[in-house]
Amino acid sequence: MISQYIQKCRQILDTVDAQKTQIEEAARWFADTILAGRMVHVFGSGHSRIMVEEMWPRYGSFPGFNPIVELSLTFHNLVVGANGQRQAMFLENVPGFADRILRNYDLSNQDAALVISSSGCNVVPIEMAELFQRRGVKVVALITKDHAEQSTSKRSDGKKLSDFADLILDTGAPVGDAMLTVPNLDTPVAPGSTVGGAVIVNCIKAEVARLLTEAGHPPKVLSAGVVVGAERAVDLFEAAYDEHAHRLAKLYANVGIPSYVSQTNR
Template identity: 25%
Template sequence: MLMDEYFGAMKGVLEKVEQTQREAVLEASAEIAERLARGGAWHIMDTGHMLMFEGVGRTGGMMAVKPIRITCEIQNPVRHRPAPARGIVGYDTIPGFADYVLGRANVLPDDVIMIGSVSGYQYFPVDLALKANEMGCATVAVTSVEYSGHLTGKHPSGKRLFEACTYCLDNCTNYGDTLVDVPALGQRICPASGISASYLMWAVQSTVVEKLLEKGLKPSVYISNHMPDAARINGEALENYEKYGF
């Protein structure tokens, strides 16, 4: 069954993550813990499909992890008129947009930005990483090195995300990010990057917690709102985060 093919292939991706990404997780986590201990902040900017939701505000997750959410709406109730097709212009193609985001998100030089992009070749995430590096931030890519290796970077530097960041966490998915071949469809199905990115994110969070505790610092961690006395416990933890930043 296709389900069993998926189960087997997904397990293979996660095993590869465990076998190949351990040192990268340890190195990135040590940097994050050190910067949090110094008063820095930990930001996530994900152009993919998982980190901004799975890694943020969850029971057992660190309160220090904060998402940079970008919204842009253009509204104009003008009557319909035929117009020449101009194509879709996304924020990831606008020069200088990374500078705007860094400023509006209150990113400071001692902070950490974790940037997620599976393909890792578009202009914006690379520009965001390079500009953050120039500021003195630490940057952590969550990407597919194999996927990016098949693509040409759109940034003028020629770099892809795994080449632009201080640290790289490879989600170990393949070119095209699909696991199960379906000849009757003429294509493959079932992406791996979301689950593998979450696997990496929780590996990092657990290691950052461990390293902060080694420093004698107690990080603020959510418990489920459905647990006994959750409002008080989470409230006290939030006060601790607001005071210390971790």
């Protein structure tokens, strides 16, 4: 089983490798957004949250990304009872929830977005992408192509995440996500979308870092003290989080209904 899973992951890597052109395009869009002083919005419900947190913040990552993690859609640790999985799966198919989330941000057509959903068929991520596009935000969708194509949308009009994407990336996982068949077990095990998704996210991250550096604005990368020294690690940590705050402030300064505070800021 172990060898089989590793082999399946190698096939996923081949699928990612075949998407170099698309990954480079996504990275260019994201770099343009970051260089403009804006943010790349990263959203995923359910286990797609893993890819959001893989992008930022963690070692080897840098500011410029706005991780939108709605706990009611992603907090699965209790499994059952209050804040359990059933409620989260219900909520990710409630129309209008995405609009309530994005109501918190003053979006710009200089922004970009990465919306992650393996099936591409749940309502909230689909509506997120739709709302981003309405505001002129370029949308990159990270889906599992084979699974999404064979799945049925939960939206009443049948539209999927791919219908509201300017660019589509594929995790390379199979239909149903689980990749292995165990003898005498009638259900497959060991999913692969997280593997492909994490590889794609980090490919984008690395390419964005190259583009920012070549543009004369090298990113402030969160780095371990054992690599860069304790003092520089602290400096990078503080500078990166301060930059994140400065970028995020732009998303809040003039959001929604004007106040004397926002009018003064103008």
